Amino acid sequence: MSDSINSASLNLPSGTELAFGTLLNVCSTLNQPGTAQELLDNLLLQARRLVNAQAGTVFLVNHSQLRFVCCQNDARPDLCVAPKPYELDRVSLSGTRISVDETSLAGYVARYKEPLRIDDAYNMPSSVCHKFDTSHDKTTGYRTKSLLVIPLIDRLGDTVGVLQLINKQIPTGETDTAFTERDQQIALAVASLAAVCIRNAKLRDTLRDSHLDTIMRLSTAAEFRDDDTGQHIRRVSFYCETIARNAGCGPETSQIILFASPMHDIGKLGIPDAILTKPGPLSREERLAMQEHTVLGAKILNGSDNEIIAMAESIALAHHEKWDGSGYPAGLRGEDIPLPGRICAVADVFDALTSKRVYKNAFPFSEAIDLIRQGIGTHFDPWLVDVFLSARGEIEIIHEALTE
Amino acid sequence: MSDSINSASLNLPSGTELAFGTLLNVCSTLNQPGTAQELLDNLLLQARRLVNAQAGTVFLVNHSQLRFVCCQNDARPDLCVAPKPYELDRVSLSGTRISVDETSLAGYVARYKEPLRIDDAYNMPSSVCHKFDTSHDKTTGYRTKSLLVIPLIDRLGDTVGVLQLINKQIPTGETDTAFTERDQQIALAVASLAAVCIRNAKLRDTLRDSHLDTIMRLSTAAEFRDDDTGQHIRRVSFYCETIARNAGCGPETSQIILFASPMHDIGKLGIPDAILTKPGPLSREERLAMQEHTVLGAKILNGSDNEIIAMAESIALAHHEKWDGSGYPAGLRGEDIPLPGRICAVADVFDALTSKRVYKNAFPFSEAIDLIRQGIGTHFDPWLVDVFLSARGEIEIIHEALTE
Numbered sequence: 151m152s153d154s155i156n157s158a159s160l161n162l163p164s165g166t167e168l169a170f171g172t173l174l175n176v177c178s179t180l181n182q183p184g185t186a187q188e189l190l191d192n193l194l195l196q197a198r199r200l201v202n203a204q205a206g207t208v209f210l211v212n213h214s215q216l217r218f219v220c221c222q223n224d225a226r227p228d229l230c231v232a233p234k235p236y237e238l239d240r241v242s243l244s245g246t247r248i249s250v251d252e253t254s255l256a257g258y259v260a261r262y263k264e265p266l267r268i269d270d271a272y273n274m275p276s277s278v279c280h281k282f283d284t285s286h287d288k289t290t291g292y293r294t295k296s297l298l299v300i301p302l303i304d305r306l307g308d309t310v311g312v313l314q315l316i317n318k319q320i321p322t323g324e325t326d327t328a329f330t331e332r333d334q335q336i337a338l339a340v341a342s343l344a345a346v347c348i349r350n351a352k353l354r355d356t357l358r359d360s361h362l363d364t365i366m367r368l369s370t371a372a373e374f375r376d377d378d379t380g381q382h383i384r385r386v387s388f389y390c391e392t393i394a395r396n397a398g399c400g401p402e403t404s405q406i407i408l409f410a411s412p413m414h415d416i417g418k419l420g421i422p423d424a425i426l427t428k429p430g431p432l433s434r435e436e437r438l439a440m441q442e443h444t445v446l447g448a449k450i451l452n453g454s455d456n457e458i459i460a461m462a463e464s465i466a467l468a469h470h471e472k473w474d475g476s477g478y479p480a481g482l483r484g485e486d487i488p489l490p491g492r493i494c495a496v497a498d499v500f501d502a503l504t505s506k507r508v509y510k511n512a513f514p515f516s517e518a519i520d521l522i523r524q525g526i527g528t529h530f531d532p533w534l535v536d537v538f539l540s541a542r543g544e545i546e547i548i549h550e551a552l553t554e
Numbered sequence: 555m556s557d558s559i560n561s562a563s564l565n566l567p568s569g570t571e572l573a574f575g576t577l578l579n580v581c582s583t584l585n586q587p588g589t590a591q592e593l594l595d596n597l598l599l600q601a602r603r604l605v606n607a608q609a610g611t612v613f614l615v616n617h618s619q620l621r622f623v624c625c626q627n628d629a630r631p632d633l634c635v636a637p638k639p640y641e642l643d644r645v646s647l648s649g650t651r652i653s654v655d656e657t658s659l660a661g662y663v664a665r666y667k668e669p670l671r672i673d674d675a676y677n678m679p680s681s682v683c684h685k686f687d688t689s690h691d692k693t694t695g696y697r698t699k700s701l702l703v704i705p706l707i708d709r710l711g712d713t714v715g716v717l718q719l720i721n722k723q724i725p726t727g728e729t730d731t732a733f734t735e736r737d738q739q740i741a742l743a744v745a746s747l748a749a750v751c752i753r754n755a756k757l758r759d760t761l762r763d764s765h766l767d768t769i770m771r772l773s774t775a776a777e778f779r780d781d782d783t784g785q786h787i788r789r790v791s792f793y794c795e796t797i798a799r800n801a802g803c804g805p806e807t808s809q810i811i812l813f814a815s816p817m818h819d820i821g822k823l824g825i826p827d828a829i830l831t832k833p834g835p836l837s838r839e840e841r842l843a844m845q846e847h848t849v850l851g852a853k854i855l856n857g858s859d860n861e862i863i864a865m866a867e868s869i870a871l872a873h874h875e876k877w878d879g880s881g882y883p884a885g886l887r888g889e890d891i892p893l894p895g896r897i898c899a900v901a902d903v904f905d906a907l908t909s910k911r912v913y914k915n916a917f918p919f920s921e922a923i924d925l926i927r928q929g930i931g932t933h934f935d936p937w938l939v940d941v942f943l944s945a946r947g948e949i950e951i952i953h954e955a956l957t958e
Contacts (some may be wrong), residue, residue, distance in 0.1 A: 170574040173578065173743075174742075174743040175743075177577070177581065177743035177744070178746045179746075180750055181708065181750050181753075184709075303585065304585065305585055305586065305588075335578055336578065338582055339578040339579075339582050342582045342584055343581050343584065343585075346750070349585075350754045350757075353754075354758075357761040357765065358761065361765045361768060363858055363863060364765060364768055364772075364863060367854055367858070367863065368768075368769075368773070368820065369772070371820055371823045371824075371854045372823060374823045374824045375824075413772070419778045419779070420775075422779075422827055423828070424827070450771055450775045451771060454767055454771070456764040458764060459767055
């Protein structure tokens, strides 16, 4: 209590007052806008302030290994390369991989789910099971001494990550530079908040993945009658996402297009076999009946307040419209055609060109690209074709990965 | 600072120390198992401890009205009726509805997104815009005096609820019984955590609803060729959920069955029109081809790590098996047939009986019930038929709501 009496006489907030204020602040900012990455960065920063740590790291458990997702070091900001845009399990996280075992402190903590408080990493009793991995210090020249290493445990009791606070600094009025029991309590509280963030982000990812899985399977099944591999659906969906992203749609909208575009032909479910799988050319009546799949698809998807289904409705209805107004069902022209429909038109035709059908062979990749270029201004939005051509590398990767 | 000096001399933790400890505790318990309801209850309890409030309420915004979801009162525990099992937007919340406007303090706070700190609800300056709604006090005889009313604001800046802390008690060493500026800071921090809980629970609900919407629409579309209303899919799905829940499956499994069962006939997508929609009786070959829809459905859904799709695979494969082993495709017998398949068999046949088909009229509800009873031990699991019969009231409600 000595510091609180001192500060009281100086009329300044005590150490506990300051810490309490910071912790209140942490709680209050937890609800601010931002990605999971930004939230974790902020939690790490606040934790370091609360316990006076010079550096700190947040690791995530990713396929039974630890990868760092946040890294802060006041003494050596050069060591803190920002990781790639953060999507938890999805993207490869930065930095070295650490095994979940005793060969490192973070690995030990992740494995045994117990926090470690270490006064000097280079002078640990020989009796302990955990080891300090000196390789990072050797590479960087940074010298680690005191450490607080805290497991991030989710509600189910699983380790989702590790919070590591490094090198306690000397706060005013203190002489000892080891982390205290109180520091550990604070770190545990922040670790709990971080685990909640990670768990929620993962849960959202899982729910989204389930949803996409369902859409892909059912949309693919709906193509059974004219394409039993279903790869067309997947390719078109990934092409659409690529075009959307390169057209500047932003990650969220691009993801909705990824989820929505597999359903572009869902209206074909209402077209009888006699027309859908007819080997020869269609009569005028049959062609008009076939064109109804756009309207029918929109009807199946109509009136949802779910943004994926709403986008799918728009794509189903508009993906056969043409830039010059000669398409169907409405004969819309230019930018009157909703953007997702224009995107799907390019993706759908490109995939039809590169696919083998009963009545035609597959065009080679570069020939199909040329044919798309020829549709500029008549069939396709000229700007979107430019975007498509500039993303040719990404398109080719999808084409090769998803073509048997 | 006076209390911290006093307590220091007594070697007891200061007020701030206590509050800091409690707040650490709140953070640490945020990650414990439990429903959103339990989490909010716990947050309310901790907030009350931190500011010494005798009573408290958490309201949620639900269709532009406030309904209470947590209610605590140390003086009058009788007033705290536990609300129904809590599913945020889904169920009707307990208690009176409060409009989001100036006619009540909670309504005002929800509308204008600013906290209120009130020393005496019955003696507010006449100049303020907000009113204290005395009706609750009148009904209960409880006397409200001091109040802290805090909006729960989510990341997007929307009000998701209101935290209300009522009647500050006199803590040791203090004489004033109004909430302080510090109390308000604490309540804001807890409110932020509560808003995070609510937002995450709502986001999960939204993602689940989107997923169910997608499943229902695509499964319904897949039935286009032999049932253009698609109500069969919805009815079977709700019947399955009802049977599962009454068979003791628990809310989570019952929900998975609700989500999975619409896909039971998805394999029909692979059956040609010539067989699927043939008006007369099928030949032996045609019947066998038709039976393939079970195997085909399972193939479409095969090998997913998503539990909904995995359950759907099991149901698609097994819903035509019969208790006595005379079903298809595998001729499984008794409990060798997976439970969800046995449940769907009852639901599917019952719905076929009560539906009009090209070749038959619909049986009246009670006749269909009798016919199901006749299938005990041959077609159906006897225990599940008992469950079905005991849930007859719920079945009838679904039947009436979803039959045109």
